[in-house]
Amino acid sequence: MADSGKTFETAAKRWEGVGPYYAMFPIRFADAVIKKHTATGDTVIDPFAGRGTAVFSATGLGRLGFGIEISPVGWVYAMAKLGPAPQEQVDQRMRDIIEGSRGYAEQARSLPKFFTLCFSPSVRRFLLAAREELDWRRSACDRTLMAILLVYLHGKHGQALSNQMRQTKAMSPHYAVRWWEKNGTRPPAVDVAEFLRSRIHWRYAKGVIRANGSRVFLGDSTALLTHLARHLREHKVPKAKLLLTSPPYFGVTDYYYDQWLRLWLLGFQTDAYVTRGPYQGRFTHADRYKSLLNKVFHQASKVVADDAVIYVRTSKDPFTRKATLDAVLSAFPRKCLTERFRPFRKPTQTHLFGDKTPKSGEVDLVLIPTSKRK
Numbered sequence: 417m418a419d420s421g422k423t424f425e426t427a428a429k430r431w432e433g434v435g436p437y438y439a440m441f442p443i444r445f446a447d448a449v450i451k452k453h454t455a456t457g458d459t460v461i462d463p464f465a466g467r468g469t470a471v472f473s474a475t476g477l478g479r480l481g482f483g484i485e486i487s488p489v490g491w492v493y494a495m496a497k498l499g500p501a502p503q504e505q506v507d508q509r510m511r512d513i514i515e516g517s518r519g520y521a522e523q524a525r526s527l528p529k530f531f532t533l534c535f536s537p538s539v540r541r542f543l544l545a546a547r548e549e550l551d552w553r554r555s556a557c558d559r560t561l562m563a564i565l566l567v568y569l570h571g572k573h574g575q576a577l578s579n580q581m582r583q584t585k586a587m588s589p590h591y592a593v594r595w596w597e598k599n600g601t602r603p604p605a606v607d608v609a610e611f612l613r614s615r616i617h618w619r620y621a622k623g624v625i626r627a628n629g630s631r632v633f634l635g636d637s638t639a640l641l642t643h644l645a646r647h648l649r650e651h652k653v654p655k656a657k658l659l660l661t662s663p664p665y666f667g668v669t670d671y672y673y674d675q676w677l678r679l680w681l682l683g684f685q686t687d688a689y690v691t692r693g694p695y696q697g698r699f700t701h702a703d704r705y706k707s708l709l710n711k712v713f714h715q716a717s718k719v720v721a722d723d724a725v726i727y728v729r730t731s732k733d734p735f736t737r738k739a740t741l742d743a744v745l746s747a748f749p750r751k752c753l754t755e756r757f758r759p760f761r762k763p764t765q766t767h768l769f770g771d772k773t774p775k776s777g778e779v780d781l782v783l784i785p786t787s788k789r790k
């Protein structure tokens with residue numbers, strides 16, 4: 417279950433990997449930046465929170481973390497690991513859903529071909545029951561179980577609930593059906609109760625990180641940063657000493673298309689992979705992209721302290737870098753900028769999925785208040 421070569425000896429190490437996502441921060445990087453630029457009890461914010469790495473790292477290091485994430489998949493991961501429900505409740509809920517899944521036999525038979533080739537009949541019944549009954553938006557228990565289900569929804573044959581598929585990104589239904597038929601692979605005969613029981617047990621085996629009021633809000637940062645500002649005021653949380661974030665890169669990842677099967681499990685329609693909202697595609701419209709960055713960094717400037725550090729990791733691709741640089745310099749004009757270029761040392765995720773175009777690497781834009789400059 418655990419990746420070979422990694423150690424999973426603490427609660428943080430068992431939960432930080434929840435769950436498969438694109439372009440996330442390495443946790444060691446988030447830990448190092450947070451340790452360097454904040455003290456215990458300080459506030460850290462991330463308006464493009466993804467699977468919540470920065471907020472999770474802040475919490476584990478005794479800081480308060482707040483994020484905003486528009487993708488429900490990233491949000492479920494982030495909130496589940498910031499406050500998992502007690503293990504007994506999650507186990508019991510899993511058993512309840514298995515019990516209730518008997519009522520989904522008819523629906524399981526009439527799902528499109530993709531689903532019949534992807535999942536065995538009992539897995540299909542279980543997923544339909546989970547999709548219908550888990551109230552992941554409101555219940556911490558249901559969200560925790562849903563996060564664990566999302567992690568194992570698809571992946572290598574035998575290590576996930578699905579027929580052979582990548583874990584990070586779902587194949588398109590037509591491609592998947594062709595591939596499975598050509599290769600003759602069948603959905604694995606998974607004993608759902610045993611499969612999930614052992615995964616839940618492994619995740620909790622070293623405990624959980626203590627919930628401390630850190631959280632990620634689900635929605636669009638251009639609208640929700642004012643809500644976050646009110647939340648901080650009402651809960652007497654000091655303004656952030658660190659804004660640590662990584663916006664989507666221009667024209668690279670579609671966080672909806674790639675996650676369409678997980679979005680289906682969360683209750684969205686089977687065509688959820690079709691681009692829908694303005695920030696739910698591949699970010700290919702230049703003006704809209706610049707406007708997103710400008711709005712978010714300007715509004716974020718209202719929830720950070722005057723002496724805050726702004727740390728933004730982005731792509732070195734010239735358009736993405738310039739749009740991000742312009743937005744942060746305009747939102748935080750009285751700070752000193754340092755740029756740190758980081759070539760990709762390992763193949764990127766898009767490279768692994770067949771994209772062989774040269775990648776530009778990444779750049780960290782670090783804005784330090786003039787008062788803190790040595």
Ligand SMILES: C[S@@+](CC[C@H](N)C(=O)[O-])C[C@H]1O[C@@H](n2cnc3c(N)ncnc32)[C@H](O)[C@@H]1O
Binds near residue numbers: 438470490661663671
């Ligand atoms: C590069 S990823 C961040 C990954 C994150 N650092 C992590 O470790 O998981 C950028 C994220 O921004 C989110 N996003 C894009 N537009 C957004 C918006 N308007 N409001 C909130 N989140 C948004 C995407 O869904 C994606 O998860």
